[in-house]
Amino acid sequence: KAGVTQTPRYLIKTRGQQVTLSCSPISGHRSVSWYQQTPGQGLQFLFEYFSETQRNKGNFPGRFSGRQFSNSRSEMNVSTLELGDSALYLCASSLDGANNQPQHFGDGTRLSIL
Amino acid sequence: AQSVAQPEDQVNVAEGNPLTVKCTYSVSGNPYLFWYVQYPNRGLQFLLKYITGDNLVKGSYGFEAEFNKSQTSFHLKKPSALVSDSALYFCAVRDINRMNTGFQKLVFGTGTRLLVSP
Numbered sequence: 581k582a583g584v585t586q587t588p589r590y591l592i593k594t595r596g597q598q599v600t601l602s603c604s605p606i607s608g609h610r611s612v613s614w615y616q617q618t619p620g621q622g623l624q625f626l627f628e629y630f631s632e633t634q635r636n637k638g639n640f641p642g643r644f645s646g647r648q649f650s651n652s653r654s655e656m657n658v659s660t661l662e663l664g665d666s667a668l669y670l671c672a673s674s675l676d677g678a679n680n681q682p683q684h685f686g687d688g689t690r691l692s693i694l
Numbered sequence: 695a696q697s698v699a700q701p702e703d704q705v706n707v708a709e710g711n712p713l714t715v716k717c718t719y720s721v722s723g724n725p726y727l728f729w730y731v732q733y734p735n736r737g738l739q740f741l742l743k744y745i746t747g748d749n750l751v752k753g754s755y756g757f758e759a760e761f762n763k764s765q766t767s768f769h770l771k772k773p774s775a776l777v778s779d780s781a782l783y784f785c786a787v788r789d790i791n792r793m794n795t796g797f798q799k800l801v802f803g804t805g806t807r808l809l810v811s812p
Binding site for chain 1: 726728730735736737738739740743745784788790797798799800801802803804805
């Protein structure tokens with residue numbers, strides 16, 4: 581069974597641009613969560629989607645948005661990029677987001693802002 | 695709000711020796727606890743979880759963790775370390791109480807780097 585797939589693996593952008601990251605969950609998984617990982621702030625929760633609906637959101641500005649499609653694939657968008665958005669963005673999936681389920685992570689997209 | 699503390703930035707151990715990576719948590723209700731491992735340029739890999747039941751939880755690759763409610767701890771252990779265990783380890787918690795039985799985000803600790811020397 582294929583794991584969580586994130587594309588692209590690496591991305592370089594400049595300030596002010598926008599970016600879209602993609603995540604394909606494990607087959608059959610309907611809950612997708614996004615995290616930002618930086619050396620200074622560690623792992624921080626961005627948002628979680630289930631059945632195309634955002635169920636939970638972390639403390640990030642409105643420049644960070646996401647969506648989920650009917651096949652459970654998810655995209656994350658960051659607009660008006662800032663230098664501080666440089667990070668590893670991780671996507672994780674689980675069957676239905678139940679609290680006793682572990683999340684399964686992709687290898688991430690490393691975003692660098694110049 | 696829930697939180698997790700990993701008091702050691704780095705743990706050094708010789709191959710073949712037992713290892714412990716410490717984790718303490720703070721929640722208002724009942725904790726659901728998880729350990730993950732991250733290898734360089736990779737995502738997080740699930741090792742084990744505590745939801746309820748036995749305080750000693752066994753997971754992947756010979757790892758285990760002991761839940762201690764009185765000390766609010768969930769330390770990760772392995773009887774005999776391997777060089778290949780060298781990686782970054784994260785403890786995470788979900789805070790479950792009757793007010794928030796819906797999806798709860800995972801809150802991660804800052805991570806502990808484990809270095810196993812040959």
